[in-house]
Amino acid sequence: MSRSGRSPLLLAGLLATAGVAHFAAPRSFDATIPRALPGSPRAWTYGSGVAELALAAGLALPRTRKAAALASAAFFVGVFPANVKMALDWRDRPTPLKAAAFGRLPLQVPLVLWARSVANGTEGRS
Template identity: 80%
Template sequence: MFRSKRSPLLLAGLLATAGVAHFAAPRPFDAIVPRSLPGSPRTWTYASGVAELALAAGLALPRTRRVTARATAAFFVGVFPANLKMAVDWRDRPAPQRTAALARLPLQVPLVLWARGIAKDADGPA
């Protein structure tokens, strides 16, 4: 699959935007933290925001891109339970919101594949 040289920076931008959103508007993120996780949902919201910002920084730097892209793929797999919780919690909401929550589930697949593709294409050390 063809990937532009900007692809890592585009994914970094997506992660940075999401990371900032975790701090600028944390309440929606708090609501999708699985109840089974220990501690406060806000702590998990902030921790995932920090992780997204760190991943964005790592993807932006060619030297750390390969390992960070692999970590990014794992991160996308790791946050899937939050997206699943959102889909379940929003099953009785109006159709546009319910559709958005359900659409997030299969969108995790291309995100994982995007990150894996960046890792494969990275010129940096393994």
């Protein structure tokens, strides 16, 4: 399988892993949910886990790949406030944890671009 053929599946695997993690260890995700959101943090944690699993399934199927890739790009933008909250909440933690939390912020950009390239069918092209 070519690199461009693997790219959607790799993105699907990343989202599926994250989705499963939301159910396997929800407490760590609950802490990232912005307080401004209505309802319980756990409901948002589970909801985002379901969304990630659904996006992964959509990416894995060629028929739904483009729509799922565009939705994935939007999802990555949508969860950015949770990453900002985590970085701010962790600013007093030990340096490696603080670095990880702040390091996640710029990683959203390549994730959005990756999802868009999958939607456009341009992943892996030079």
